[in-house]
Amino acid sequence: xxxxxxxxxxxxxxxxxxxxxxxxxxxxxxxxxxxxxxxxxxxxxxxxxxxxxxxxxxxxxxxxxxxxxxxxxxxxxxxxxxxxxxxxxxxxxxxxxxxxxxxxxxxxxxxxxxxxxxxxxxxxxxxxxxxxxxxxxxxxxxxxxxxxxxxxxxxxxxxxxxxxxxxxxxxxxxxxxxxxxxxxxxxxxxxxxxxxxxxxxxxxxxxxxxxxxxxxxxxxxxxxxxxxxxxxxxxxxxxxxxxxxxxxxxxxxxxxxxxxxxxxxxxxxxxxxxxxxxxxxxxxxxxxxx
Amino acid sequence: xxxxxxxxxxxxxxxxxxxxxxxxxxxxxxxxxxxxxxxxxxxxxxxxxxxxxxxxxxxxxxxxxxxxxxxxxxxxxxxxxxxxxxxxxxxxxxxxxxxxxxxxxxxxxxxxxxxxxxxxxxxxxxxxxxxxxxxxxxxxxxxxxxxxxxxxx
Numbered sequence: 001x002x003x004x005x006x007x008x009x010x011x012x013x014x015x016x017x018x019x020x021x022x023x024x025x026x027x028x029x030x031x032x033x034x035x036x037x038x039x040x041x042x043x044x045x046x047x048x049x050x051x052x053x054x055x056x057x058x059x060x061x062x063x064x065x066x067x068x069x070x071x072x073x074x075x076x077x078x079x080x081x082x083x084x085x086x087x088x089x090x091x092x093x094x095x096x097x098x099x100x101x102x103x104x105x106x107x108x109x110x111x112x113x114x115x116x117x118x119x120x121x122x123x124x125x126x127x128x129x130x131x132x133x134x135x136x137x138x139x140x141x142x143x144x145x146x147x148x149x150x151x152x153x154x155x156x157x158x159x160x161x162x163x164x165x166x167x168x169x170x171x172x173x174x175x176x177x178x179x180x181x182x183x184x185x186x187x188x189x190x191x192x193x194x195x196x197x198x199x200x201x202x203x204x205x206x207x208x209x210x211x212x213x214x215x216x217x218x219x220x221x222x223x224x225x226x227x228x229x230x231x232x233x234x235x236x237x238x239x240x241x242x243x244x245x246x247x248x249x250x251x252x253x254x255x256x257x258x259x260x261x262x263x264x265x266x267x268x269x270x271x272x273x274x275x276x277x278x279x280x281x282x283x284x285x286x287x288x289x290x
Numbered sequence: 291x292x293x294x295x296x297x298x299x300x301x302x303x304x305x306x307x308x309x310x311x312x313x314x315x316x317x318x319x320x321x322x323x324x325x326x327x328x329x330x331x332x333x334x335x336x337x338x339x340x341x342x343x344x345x346x347x348x349x350x351x352x353x354x355x356x357x358x359x360x361x362x363x364x365x366x367x368x369x370x371x372x373x374x375x376x377x378x379x380x381x382x383x384x385x386x387x388x389x390x391x392x393x394x395x396x397x398x399x400x401x402x403x404x405x406x407x408x409x410x411x412x413x414x415x416x417x418x419x420x421x422x423x424x425x426x427x428x429x430x431x432x433x434x435x436x437x438x439x440x441x442x443x
Contacts, residue, residue: 002310002311002312005312007360030353030358031354031355031358035314035352036335040334099335100336100422101422101423102350102401102423103423
C-alpha cells in the first residue's frame, strides 16, 4: 500500500525527500519495470519518489570525447538522436532492441541500469563502452563503473537515498567498428536470451583494441577480458574469430557452471561472439534483429 | 493514502481527477472515467491492448501511474473520432477488414495513430515496427498493415 507519493521537479528536491526517508522510499523513473513488480506483489513500497518530471535528468550532452546521458533519457531518444547514431551507433542499436515501441517511449537509461536485469539490452553496450554511472545523494556525488555498480541479477551497489543521475561514456574514435546483437524468441517484446556488444579497432590487419560483452549469460555484466587479450596484437582472420568464440564459450561455462540452459546457451555464446566480431570488423550497417 | 489531484488534457479537454497515486492510467480510464475503449490485457506491458498516446507517443497505459500524466496530453481511442466522424484510420480498419475479435483494435489504432502523427508517410517496415508492441491473437496482421498503408500520404 502506497502511503506517500512525491513528484519532485528538481534533483535537489528529490535527494532531500529520499534522504528524509532513510532509504525506505522507492524511486520511480518511468515505471516500465517497477509497475510490473507492483502488480505482481514483488514490491510493496510505502513511499514512492517519482523522478519522471525532473527535466535536468533528461539531457544528452557532449563535451569533447565525453558523452553524458541523463538517467531519464528514454530508449527512443537514444535510438533516434542523430549525434548518437553517428558517433556511437552501438548505443542506438541496443536501445532499439529493447521491448516494444511503447516500452522504448517510456523506459529510461537509468531505469535499465538500476533494475539490473541480467537481460538488460542497453547495459552490454554501455559496459562495452566502459560506461561510468554518476550517482547523487544528499551531500555528495560519486562516480562508479557500471561493472562495479551492478553486482548480481537485480542487485546494485546503489546506497539508500542515492539515485543515478547520468551515465558517461567516452566517444570511440571514428574508425572503431561496432556491433550489437540480440537473440530472443522474436524481435519485439522478447526478453533477450542472450545479447552482446562489441567494439573493435584495427591497424591494417592487426587488432589494436577490442571490447566484448556478452549479456544475459553472466550474473553481472562484464567485458570478456581474456578473449580481448587473446585477440589484441593478432592479425584478424575468420579462424581467429572462431578461436575467440570457443574461448568465450569456455569462459561462460567456467563462470556459470553447467546448467539446464547450457546446452542451448553455450553454442549460442560461441556463434554470437563470432558474429559480433565479424560485424564489428566488416561493418554493422544497422541493427538487424539478431 | 489519500487521493491526489492530477491535471491533464484528455482527448482535447483539460480535466482534473482525484486518484490514489498507485492507480494506473488504464484503471483510471476504465474504472473512473468510463472510457472502456482502452482494453485491459496482460497488464505487464507485453500485449499493447491498453495503448494510448501520451504527448504524441504510444504508451502502455498499464505501465503509467496516474500522477505521471500530470500536465500531459493523453489521447485514447475515444478521442480519435471528431464531431461524429470516424478518424480516417478507423474507417480504413473497417474498409480493410482489419478487425476480427476486435480486442486488439483500439491498441492497434493508437500505435498506428502515434506513428502517423510522427511520420505521415511510413514504409511498410516502419508500420510493422510501430505495431510490433501490439499482439493480435486472431493473427490478422496483414489486414491491419494494409489498413494503415491505405491512409498514408
